[in-house]
Amino acid sequence: MGENTMEFSEYFPVWDKLTPGQQEMISGSLVGRTVKKGAVLYNGGTDCTGLLLVKSGQLRAFILSEEGREITVYRLFDRDICLFSASCVMRSIQFEVTISAEKDTTLWVIPADVYKWLMEQSAAVANYTNEIMASRFSEVMWLLEQVMWKSMDKRVAAFLLEEAAIESTNRLNITHENIANHLGTHREVVTRMLRYFQREDMVKLSRGTVEITDRVKLEALGGDY
């Protein structure tokens, strides 16, 4: 087993449930990639890039309105797998997401046809795929609930707390435009919220950064994130 395959096998939870032939098929077709922050890995539509398995870094899946507004649907971190970049694997996937790198990212691409073949062969792979889809489904349902029932001030507060947890810092390098694109709103709305947070001493704003200065107060507003 080559070094690349050996490493992959540690990241792919059902590796041990594959037959030697299936393992060979996957390791023979696996492609390693490194992408820079900002790169677009998948762009919806007829594109069928394959499954993306993140080794290290951070990806973002988002949808676009006709007017070019964005909203983040979910994010992918180390060991996460992205199915929807291989939407041709399942005919019932009838929507389009865009996947871009939020940080420099190292990942594996499993070709869509190989994965489709594997799913048909192996109940273990098919059930693993089910679990991945169910967990993305849960994230989208969470998002739907946020969008439906939560006011924008609470959503901005929750987003800042989430970012702080991901980056392990209270000093976030993020623009108001970025925040708006995550939450599916306009920059002006975010700016208004952040200024209100600043007046309430929850954050401190400066060019390109938002610093959380009163986490307890922000948590009281944002609730679970």
Place this chain on the structure above:
Amino acid sequence: MGENTMEFSEYFPVWDKLTPGQQEMISGSLVGRTVKKGAVLYNGGTDCTGLLLVKSGQLRAFILSEEGREITVYRLFDRDICLFSASCVMRSIQFEVTISAEKDTTLWVIPADVYKWLMEQSAAVANYTNEIMASRFSEVMWLLEQVMWKSMDKRVAAFLLEEAAIESTNRLNITHENIANHLGTHREVVTRMLRYFQREDMVKLSRGTVEITDRVKLEALGGDY
């Protein structure tokens, strides 16, 4: 093969891909049910009713806000299967829907543990489950896009057209409250929209009914539904 099983086998697309033992397992555990319009079949949380396969009728899956507002997530018609009433089958299903009958409905319940066992045994069943989940996922993504980018007048128009298609009539027996509960808004908002539609000669309102009088104009507003 009993009559019940024979009928079920016509409704369950992967029946022919099951082994005789698996077929026996499923037909031995299958429960037929008939529920009245309005009945709640599944109520989220720790409930694990089993998979619901609709023989005839109409079900509705919706989520609830803390304040008791509702929004329809998807609907189930003849031959549709509901996975999320068996959320214990997959540990990654981390959200709660409520399922109720919109019409008198005849259905089969497949116990959750039997289905879980089948999915583990049979790649065909696991992949079928994947397709079901992907198609619900697509419906939720569509809903998210509607909620994010479409104004309420367009959503009300699209909903009326969808109802007319389901019921094969332009004269809908539906209250403003019902419409609000489908769309996740307040009754007052729906009433305001409908009165505007009436002034524009698109609908005619009377107690408990909404009649579509200008479908072309309503379609121009509602777009694809």
